[in-house]
Amino acid sequence: MKTRQSVIGVNLEVPNIQIGKICNNKLENLIETQIDQGESQKFILNKIADHIGDLMSEDVVGIGIGLPGLIDLEKNIVTEIHRIPSWKNVNVKSFFENKFNVPCYINNDANCFALGVKYFGKGNKCKNVIGLIVGEGFGAGLIIDNKLFSGGNCAAGEFGMIKYLDQNVEYYSSALFFKNVHKTSFTEILRKARKGDKKALKIFNEYGHHLGSALQNIILSVNPELIIIGGIVRDGFEFYKKAMWGKVNDTFFTPSTKGIRIEPRALPNLAVLGAAALYYDEQQAKVLEIEKQLRTQAEKEIENLLKNVEEGIFIIKNSLKFGSQYSAQLETILESKRLADKNFINFLKNKISNSDITTTKNYLEMMFDDSLDEKMIEELNPLDQIKVRFNESAKAKELMFSFKRIRNKNMKTTELFTMVKDITKQVELENKVKESEIKAKRQTEWVLAILKTEPVMMRDFIEGIQNEFQSIDSIFESAEQNKQYEPALLNIYSSMHLIKGNASMLDFSFFADNVHQFENKISDVLSKKKIMSKDLIELVNDYSEIKNAVYEIKEFLAQVGKLNTQIKPESNPQIVKSLENFVDKMAKEKSKKIILQSANFLEPDIPKRLQILVKDISIQLIRNSVAHGIESPKERNKMGKEDHGTLTLKSKKNQKQFSFSIHDDGRGIQIDKLKTKMQQKKEWKDINLDTLPDNEIYKSMFLAGISTSEKTDMNAGRGIGLDAVLKKVEGHNGTIEVESKQNKYCKFSIVLPLSSNN
Template sequence: MATTNNIDNKRYQGLIISIALFLSLIGALLAFTFYTSSLLERNTALIDQTNQVANSAQAVIKDLFDLESSYGEDISSPHIQRVLTRLEENTALITNSLSAIEQGGVITDNLGNRYQLPNISNDARLDVAEAKEQWNVLEPKIQTYLKDANNIMVSSADELAQAVDQAKTSSLFINESLDKLTRDVFSNAERQATTIRLIQVLGVAAIFAYFLIFVFFFVRRLRETDAEALAARRETQEIMQTVNTGLFLLDKDLKIGQQHSRALNKIVGEENLAGENFTNVLRGRISDKDLNTTKQFIEQLYNPRVKEKLVDSLNPLTKVLLHNTSGTGSDSRFLDFKFSRVYEDKDIARILVNVNDVSDAVYLEQRLEKERSQNDMQIEMLTTILNVKPKVIHEFISNTKAHIEKMNNILKNPGSSQYELEAKLKAIYRDMHSLKGDASALKLHSFTKIASDAEDKLSALQNQGALSGNDFLQLAVHLDDLLSLSNTIEMLGERINQTSAASTKAAHTTPTATAAGVRAAGAIDSTPQANSQVIGSLDFDEGEDIDLDDESDSHLLAYYQDFAQDIASRQGKEVQLNSATLEQVQIPERLKKTVKEISIQLVRNAIVHGIEPPTDRRSAGKPSTGNISLEMQSVGQDFIVSLQDDGQGIDYDSIRQKLVELGRFSLEEAEQLDRNQLLKQLFSSGFSTKDEADEDGGRGVGLDIIKTQVKESNGKLNVNSELGEMTRFVITLPKAS
């Protein structure tokens, strides 16, 4: 920008100099005019003064004659006093005026105005000298008379007679000298006036001529400049109309400049943008939070102390979704705003904004991301299918569909009262949490993510207070997503099973001769046993029914250990899950789903709430790895599930404090609760001692699920805990329905 300023300064340097000369000429002419006006004023004052001296001289002579003719009259009469006063004043005036005229001094008129008299010419000086010579003879005689004129005791007739005789002689010479002086002063003033007029005429003519030259020369220069500016503007307009991006300038008040690219209107979806406030254009089309952030971001761009590259990384309008609120024009789209500083010298003058419609690119990214997520999800599911027994997968799909169907039926059930709506909410919450637990145990994070999002909405509904039937509509989308995922994993399992069965069948039907030939060549062992090693646990014959009930529950120990390690890794803890019974236990078919849900919730609860972080355990003198014991056994008509951890135990005081914080009880009421009552609160829906919810806990649903499952199975629940030492859950479930 500095180079451009230098070019502009050179371009207008001649214009500036010419205007300065023109103004200097006018200033000089005005100064000369002021000077000549002052000179003429002084000449006029000189002429007036000479006339006044002449008139005063005539008045003096007249007054002397009047006094002589009135001699003998009472000197105190008004007539005599007036004449004497006038004679005295005129005498002093003539004396002072002649001296001022001769020396070019300062005079004061009757109104009190002071004037500086000009220096007179030599001829005028001679005239003044002659008049002054005669006056110097007359003036002493007048002063002698005036000395005793008012004294009635002294006769002043002789002095008056001498003054009158001298006045008769001197008056002619004085009048003649003053007349000559007046003529000389007037002639001199007239010559000066003529010279001044000539100089003024010449000055005006010179200024006018210079003005004409100036206008002619610079009008031509301005035409050339206008032509260049017009050509540059035309080029700019052509660029602005041609570029496919939105370009405009922003000032400090966030107003859009008058010039912007034509594509901007189409991209933004507004017609009249010039002069509009940028925030008004965006208001209602992006969130208020993004709008406030945008204003702060632009303010930082105008802050010279902030580096542009640093603040550019904070741009809130990168690939932002701009909603269409007008109802006409383009649909909502993704726009990408780039902001750059425009400098004038070292100052930030404007912000250049470059806007691009990146909707296609964003939609492509979203589609690719969706496809990538689907691929990752299928890989995740495929990994689960290949590494987990078909029985577990079958149980998960069956349980998932059962949970979804149950939640769907709950949503369909009518209910209008707050009690009914809250009951529906708690029931859905429990099923969603159970489903999430099953998915998390199999490391199906896609299921877990959808279930966690649904739990966030359920938690928000639980905290909002009053409920309505419409509040539950948003959950239908999550149920549909979960059902879709369960269908996908079921489909993948079926394809793998079909492939496995086809491979097994082909192996069994291989001709003996061919098989022998292949074995002789050392290529592959086509016996069923060899193929079983390749396929692993998914070894079925085509068309063979899978009897999942015939499989034992010996996999449970590895299943829960893997589940425990997965949770501990997310929670930053170290655990070891042990069992002496899981590898031999046979869970009754009626209780398999119930036992699984209860066990999952118990293991998660033990790791999240019971086992301490390694540093805390070492501080308490414990080994850094926490121990969890999960046992299942059949005793008579009952099936017993027990879990014990060597964690921090149940802190009943913390439960009281949390109940007060949540507003369920006052401080006094909480202090009155015994341990059994506090345990009931611990198992209530929505209560958790964890401050923040995450994938593994903190929503207050896990223990509620255990309580509900035990109650529905007509079982018993027993809890034993020692603070800082252990917690033990014992659940007894009847085998028979």
């Protein structure tokens, strides 16, 4: 149960005194009396004390007193009171605190009036309020930015003393105006005005003009939201209001008067309520001071925390900018100084991919959307673990960002508490563990593959890869010099495609997968609008890993080779046997039935220097037939074909050339699909492809990026395999021809000259 607390307010408005008891913002008791201005200081103090004693009870926690005079607030001494000659340097505060043993607060009566407006009246929702007491004097209490402003000698707001016309503001703008100018009283003029007396109304109009001038200067000085007029002149507000507003608005600087309210005091006994408010104001000041101290202490603790934490901690505002405070470690992790108020998204640009930038922006906007469940969208965090490159030539960092909503009292997300960790070492350690596991798995695969592969085939495989590596090394080197990245990457792609085909044929699945992933990375780089030097650097690093894997194969081959030779003595190349295994493997992967017929393919006729070339071309063409040509058993049945497809391999040799062909009895070249793909390329966009003969259409198959496959996998979809074949054939001054019939067959015929001058 809440404890009852009361405050006693005293308003000394000579000769009148008001003493009230206030509880729960309500005036419960009020004593009104008068004093003789000529009485002694002691007599007056005791009289006030007696009346306070009448209202005193255990629940009274403080006393507030409003006085019409000058007050030294630092010493709590009343230096002078208007119309009480005996009051000089009176320590009112000490007198009443000793008398009643509760805190006592004193202030100028105008200041108390302003506090009354702020705490009990219409100013409770305003930050800047003026309580203007206009009787025979003209003084104001000022609430500025929710605080009572008393000035150095408690004399702030004495606007009546400002020079105006031939006198001062008080002379023309207080109730004295009616006496000084018209030799009558405010009360008399008010009485006549209420009866409609024209002269009285004219006098009020004149007064309103003077009061408006005074208010205009006050408004221009303080720019309040509300002015409440108290004192006797408030009673005539209706008669001088129009003239007053006319003068107030007659200013060159209209922003100061925009939205301002000027109203007469409506709440009775506001001065005594305001005196009691001295206690509330003091308590609020103490609370604010405690909060300030706690905030300062918390800020110091936060500052110490931010200096010492290992993580990067910062705030993201709803404008997506960095907050003003962040941990010292953040600048180290993000390799940047003076992050405050920088846009977080702009900061990440050129450090992560454009797609990650877009995803991050969308994610942060979702985090500020309170209609979305925070836990649900946490999993969508694109920066949960991300590679960030702060310098084009430097090594990228692995960073982990986490975001938590910060809500205001209305449960609206206003900021995001953000933490970032540098997990580069952790990721590197994890990668080393994974690499060790991968290496062990890879070595097991290699041992098995080496043991079941003919030694000469293994040797050819290594030799073929090394030849491709020499070509790729040269391409990378040229690209770094001439900055022609796209054609270079297309050529590298072709070489890697051949390497992948050979690895698949020998059942080096692990190695083939790595090469396929490298192809994916090349494809991603080629899809960019602009290829940068840093993209090439990353590809070179990945390429080095593939080369290292081949060196490991060579080392294994040296160790296991002797054992393999003992088990399988070296014999002539068995290209056909390897191709048969390759066909079986691909057929299973594609859920197809395929037979390889090679009775008319004479292996001994293949010149030694062409053996690797013939094998490479055969692998790519067989891959093409299995992926694109030969149908599934279900499709073949519908077309009246046998369940199994047939690949036929033939060769021929004369004194000048060696030729061979690969024929499949599949669906043939899908010329309509091929035309659709061609039409998407700019070189054919404006050409009517229906006017071209089929053999011209077939030539497009040998260009990079043309494929009739609907999806990309290990065996098809890149549009690179036949491009690689053509380059190999032309590199040996050979030719390649294509024949096809819809739903019947497709045949590739290759002719290679035997002369070594190529």
